[in-house]
Amino acid sequence: MTERTSGAAAVRMEKVGKWFGDFHALKGIDLEVANGERIVICGPSGSGKSTLIRTLNQLEPVQEGRIFVDGMELTGGDRNVDAIRREVGMVFQSFNLFPHMTVLENCMIAPRKVKKIDKAEAEKTARHFLERVRIPEQADKYPAQLSGGQQQRVAIARALCMNPKLMLFDEPTSALDPEMVKEVLDTMIDLAQEGMTMLCVTHEMSFARSVADRIIFMDRGEIVEVAPPDRFFDAPEHERTRNFLGQISH
Amino acid sequence: MTERTSGAAAVRMEKVGKWFGDFHALKGIDLEVANGERIVICGPSGSGKSTLIRTLNQLEPVQEGRIFVDGMELTGGDRNVDAIRREVGMVFQSFNLFPHMTVLENCMIAPRKVKKIDKAEAEKTARHFLERVRIPEQADKYPAQLSGGQQQRVAIARALCMNPKLMLFDEPTSALDPEMVKEVLDTMIDLAQEGMTMLCVTHEMSFARSVADRIIFMDRGEIVEVAPPDRFFDAPEHERTRNFLGQISH
Amino acid sequence: MIREFGTSDFLFILFAVRWTLLLSAIAFAGGAVGGLVIALARVSQNRIFSGLALGFIRVFQGTPLLMQLFLVFFGINIFGISVTPLLAAAIALTLHASAFLGEIWRGSIQAVPGGQHEASWALGLGYLDRMKSIILPQAARISVAPTVGFLVQLIKGTSLASIIGFVEMTRAGQIINNATFEPFTVFGLVAVFYFILCWPLSIAARQLERRFSRATAR
Amino acid sequence: QTPQEIKDRGTVNIGMLVDFPPFGILNTEGKPDGYDADVAKLLAEDFGVKVNLVPVTGPNRIPYLLSNRIDFLVASLGITPERAERVDFSQPYAGIEISVVGEKGLDIPDAAALAGQSVGVARASTQDTSLTKVAPEGTNIQRFDDDASAVQALISGQVPLIGASNTVIAQIQKLRPDTYDKKFDLAQQVQGVAVKPGSDELLKEINQYLTEAKKDGKLNAIHEKWLGQPLPDFIADDTAPRVDGKPASK
């Protein structure tokens, strides 16, 4: 919604390596995402997709390499982490709404407590974004009273209320019933059309095809292939990519 | 596998009505399923699909109308319920294997306790059906040691061990990871080819198209449309069906 | 007339441990039987059974064990039936433990997922087979940790049996204290003995709980 | 309860304190012992039966008697009119002096000076009843379960004063010489054997024997043994039976 004019890339990862104990989860990841770019990440289970996007707001710290978000170095010490987290919105597979707060409160808590915005202002922003995700009428319900699709749209609104420069989605539709997938995807398409920088882990290939600027295929902790949708689906370079595409479109 | 020659329909439902408290969950359901017929039930969430198939072995008692299974009346009193449950196998979305028993024990418990079959005989049957679902080598493992797809195949074998005349499936693949859906669907296709009478709630439309004799579409507790797959997918009669099909095949 | 706290006093308290242990064992055995009955009654479809079980649990969880012991011991005797202290303690502790174990086990039975009930109905298993083969084995696993935890409570609770003349550990401590006037030695020792009895059980309860929560987390 | 019943049974059950030295203690073998134990043994000998000494506590000794758990009490039970409403007493077999003792500096010449002070006593003991009777308004009487707790309260400074018998006071002096002194005498207590109301025959036999034992020096001997001094005259000379806790007027 707001214009961003920053010369720096939205995300830059340089030779990023990540271990869980002995397990090498991310191997030499190099990636640059431009402002306004929409990236879809796919790959088999356990390939490191979640781990990759979770490193971008340091939900997972990395052991190797450098990560820059919106020009600030995340790996350079703790100084920047808080600033970066404010710039990065995240939407989880399992929604992770706060069950003891109404929808409105869910959307207001971070602006009020983290950004110290006053209540009226926070409520205005919250209502604005609930409108954007098309559920303004649910503002006073509790998460448990909503369908999965509605919950996920609240989660998106909650992240948007912090005015992030970058949105991360980790399989946002895979916990949803088939009928609800569409509403969430539509919301994401809206965001994409407004120029929001997005990194999205998903298996929704039709979404990837129509929205993504580039698709990243990961396997065993590595980025195997990066390509625009057309080339990715119709002429994948790598054997592993082809296998994967064969499996998921039964 | 065994030939069944019974004049009666496998299932007959006559003006069946079901309430949860004030909520009218099934409304005037009329349905007849012939022996060996394969029925797929679909419809939006909350439309009563699960409720419908659960009435067929009285996991949900009904308040109105009559239900016959294999010629016996289910709604006529408690006498027949046990007999009918023996004729009806059920596979749940969430597997519901008994976690404290091995795969083999899971398959043997009902034949031994309900049919009073001796141990050796029950084990023979169990191994036979584990072979049928293509996991004979997992017999001595515990459910928690299996993948979701394997667990669901055990659940199918467990039901088959009772030699049911009718199999009910309630979204058997929807709790599975995408990669495992196929193995379970393959198992079900095998069964279908052998002439087992099946009622299956599922959103796997490719399965429905290739296997079902008839597809039933439900909405708000009613059967809206019943049609063979070709007509169902290509020329649905009802507006609601068209809407639904539009939604799930994005 | 005061004597020094000596070896014989130490031994006196030490040997009183067996009464603490015996009372705990009786209470636990009685409570196991009673608790199972209460738990099954509580989860039964029959309104009268579950109502009675609820009433039982409310009364015995809602009044002090101290008073229960007293009333059983002196109360029953008033009606001309002779109860020994051991029998009285056994009755009162059994009632007490039945209420608590019944409630713990009711919770465990209800914690077995509904799908397990449904799957066993769908397979045609009857009540007894269902309980015996499917539900109770799973409930047992869930209940191990809280049951062991309650055992600790029970062991400490037997100290109240001193009111009806039982010379278990706490009472032994009081008696020795009256003869030696060294309360900190005496009660310190008693506390240490209780700790030695209870601590391993507490640890076991916690580890069982961890193991269980890990098993269900998958 | 008649003497004949006891003799037929061959055992007499006698309640006594085991936490009231030197009258009732547990010896190093863990057996009840002390002045009361010896008196009880003499009485059993007189009946010609075996003695079974049942340990009781201050608060529960009368319930023990009233609920038929024991035949009678030789439990240092002071003869008071209140108690005589519940039990019947024999002539005294021992006596003690009850006084108030306290920290040396305190000036408490009589009961009137207790106002505003805290005084500890053993609950339900003679010191409790007699102190309650004479204590002026504003006295804070703190009741503990036994003498040891009351003494401990004094020694730990929780109360500056306690009511106690001369034997307990002697023990305090031994424990903490020169810290406490006797303030004033509360009462002279005589202790009787107690039986259930209505056990007249039994009481008569006990009285007869006590009269005898006082004459032939047996009682005196055990008094010397346990208290280190001869039986006081006010006990030795008092052989009148008790009615309502008072000497029967001839």
Place this chain on the structure above:
Amino acid sequence: MRSAGFGDPVNDRCPRQVRARLIDDREDRLNYDFNFAPVLANYPRLLEGAWVTIQLSFGAMVAGLVVGLMGAIAKNAGPRPLRWLVDAYVEAIRNTPFIIQIFFIFFGLPAIGLRFSPNVAALVALIINVGAYATEIIRAGIESINRGQVEAGIALGMKRAQIFRYVILRPALRTVYPALTSQFIFLMLTTSVVSVISASDLAAAGNDINAETFASFEVYLVITVIYFILSIGFSALFSAIERVAFSYPLSR
């Protein structure tokens, strides 16, 4: 060695034939006269005692909850030595009888200059006791909170304290609320032993009346009924609090 201090005077030492007869003839000796008059005459003292019991229980619950919260936070996020300290406290309390704890607090603490009146000592002992249990219970509640909730808080830029306060606390307390409240009821019943240090609670009032009237059975019956009423009252209070504080719906 065999202690003479327990056991049944009749059954242990009587020849069998005699015993049988004894039991027979006990049956026609039902000559206990119930007499509630002295107990009822003393009802103001019972009420006073009950009031002290209510105050002790309520005070200990509130303060114990605070102790439990601090203990749970310390165990969850504190530095290692602090965690050990809290562990030692929890284990020491949970594995020894309350009656011994209260004894040490009343008679032992004066040695280091801490002198409480009996009722205050009873309150302190109860707080220390229930605080240990509450620590364990609340810790379990905190651990039961889905990691995703914390991650959502982190991703929104909240600080640790903010996440604890706004994200974890209420759901954690809700999860363990039943365990916590039954521990509180148990605490209320535990107060019946504080009379050993001459506190003036309900049980002490009963003991005193018993000491004066010797109507033991009647006294104990009446105070047992009062305890029962109190436990019902506290349960009602707890469910009222639950309705107000934890009314948000849980996911299906």
